[in-house]
Amino acid sequence: MDALTSVAGPRPARENPGDVERLEAMLDGHLRMIQYLQNIHDAQFAPYCKLFIERIEKEIIPILEEAIVAAKILMAMDQPLPKMTVQNLNKRVQEGLDLPAYEGGGLLDP
């Protein structure tokens, strides 16, 4: 007669906490790169710097921020989440991890 009782699900597996640190380090590197580029005032390089900054702000920072949030959600959950949600969050984390860590800005060339 125990069949007519409540539901109890297994606890979810935790996401790798190292992901958050890695993603935050990547974000920090890109933010420092923006600062560095903002301090270049040479008329010859300034337009390119502005372009680089725009691309980092629009195409890299949001993805990294979302990846960090996704990794934190996966670490913070006390209840199992639907498979689809976990897949979406893992995908966001992976998209962040797949971005280039700042290594001189070569990959940011237009």
Added chain:
Amino acid sequence: MTLETLIEACGLLNDTLERGEHQFGHLCRLVELLETDLLMVDQAGEKEPEAVLLPTLELLRGVIQQQTSVLLEHKARLKQLMGELSVRPEGALVDALMLYFSRLFAATKDTAWIEQQEEPEHYTERLVDGMLPSQSIRFLSGEGQLMLGKFTGSTTSWLDMKARLEGHQYWISELFSTLPPGHGLAQPLLLMMQATERRSQRVEDQILYQRALVELERIGESMSGVRGSDRVFSLEKLRLNGLMVSFPESIMEGCE
């Protein structure tokens, strides 16, 4: 067989048939409740019931009806036999009816003997049309009847429905385990078990979506102000909301 022994055997058989009839009634009620719950889950998903569900229910009800009608025929003939025994115990009709009941008398006697043994589940009963195996009768008159009581409350949430479906899975599987291989009820019960499992999974998914939404709200509050959190949370909540279906409002019998 002396007349007294025969009358005693008739009495034993009559009791067995009465119990059997009663338990077929319980089984019918359990099947009705099962049907209501399964159709409610289908209705919530705004889907047509699976093509296989209604024929399976018909098959199950058909087997119960067929077995019950045979049982009622046994009862009618037993009444006739007992009547004949009181007026013309040596008559030709008694011989004919005795022939008709030979398997039933033997099965009832066997079952009574098996039930007196220490481990009755280790013995195989004779399969006779219109008679439920004694283990099935024991289950239906005990736990099965208690299950009926559990199913009387109204269902207002997916959590309630999950508990009900677990209850249905329990009685189907327990009843199935009491049936010898090849019993007419075995196959439709197995099909109903599979149909119930599929609905149970759908109901579990709905409970998971509801809980996940609450969980995302909780984590979202603890991360408010974190850059990017609005975008992630709103999208995931939107996706979850798209998968959730509200629990159908139950329609009371007799009301529209």
